Amino acid sequence: QSALTQPASVSGSPGQSITISCTGTSSDVGTYNYVSWYQHHPGKAPKLMIYDVSKRPSGVSTRFSGSKSGNTASLAISGLQAEDEADYYCGSYSSISDVVFGGGTKLTVL
Amino acid sequence: QVQLQESGPGLVKPSGTLSLTCAVSGGSISSTNWWNWVRQPPGKGLEWIGEIYQSGTTNYNPSLKSRVTISVDKSKNQFSLTLSSVTAADTAVYYCARASQVAVFDYWGQGTLVTVSS
Numbered sequence: 001q002s003a004l005t006q007p008a009s010v011s012g013s014p015g016q017s018i019t020i021s022c023t024g025t026s027s028d029v030g031t032y033n034y035v036s037w038y039q040h041h042p043g044k045a046p047k048l049m050i051y052d053v054s055k056r057p058s059g060v061s062t063r064f065s066g067s068k069s070g071n072t073a074s075l076a077i078s079g080l081q082a083e084d085e086a087d088y089y090c091g092s093y094s095s096i097s098d099v100v101f102g103g104g105t106k107l108t109v110l
Numbered sequence: 111q112v113q114l115q116e117s118g119p120g121l122v123k124p125s126g127t128l129s130l131t132c133a134v135s136g137g138s139i140s141s142t143n144w145w146n147w148v149r150q151p152p153g154k155g156l157e158w159i160g161e162i163y164q165s166g167t168t169n170y171n172p173s174l175k176s177r178v179t180i181s182v183d184k185s186k187n188q189f190s191l192t193l194s195s196v197t198a199a200d201t202a203v204y205y206c207a208r209a210s211q212v213a214v215f216d217y218w219g220q221g222t223l224v225t226v227s228s
Contacts, residue, residue: 034213099146
């Protein structure tokens with residue numbers, strides 16, 4: 001069981017918007033603004049999409065955005081495209097074990 | 111562009127020791143970054159294993175700390191992972207990754223599957 005809880009799967013049609021949640025505790029997401037999100041196409045290296053809750057690295061599309069409320073962080077993707085289909089993982093600093101990740105969410109673009 | 115590449119045996123016997131190396135190219139391992147190992151068991155999420163700084167300072171996941179050692183070889187621009195007393199539960203894809211700041215992994219290797227089996 002992963003330290004951060006994510007839905008196993010989400011789906012949406014091209015052009016639509018989706019949100020993926022990531023629920024932690026006061027030892028991680030709820031206290032620290034060190035939440036990051038990663039896109040992972042199987043067989044490839046994971047890619048950093050969001051860090052520090054809502055910051056985008058250079059080169060990442062503005063269609064990706066992050067937010068946080070209480071113990072839950074969220075990744076939003078607008079204008080869904082076929083290439084967005086991938087697994088998404090959240091990660092956070094933790095006062096207990098330094099770094100914790102979520103179990104991953106499989107995004108399907110219908 | 112920084113690139114990381116994992117290497118090591120794909121099969122380890124139970125009770126044995128898992129050893130992997132991560133070669134860093136396109137950047138110096140002596141930069142102000144932390145170098146990490148992360149794993150993903152089949153069908154499960156990511157698990158942080160630990161990290162090392164160029165000075166040799168390490169931090170480990172408390173759940174694995176008694177079995178993990180991470181070391182750095184600045185002359186070869188690489189760092190390594192050893193995990194002792196492995197069981198089938200240690201079967202996973204192992205990734206190396208660079209952390210540019212707290213809990214931010216900005217570069218990853220493609221991962222290498224290690225299977226623990228007799």
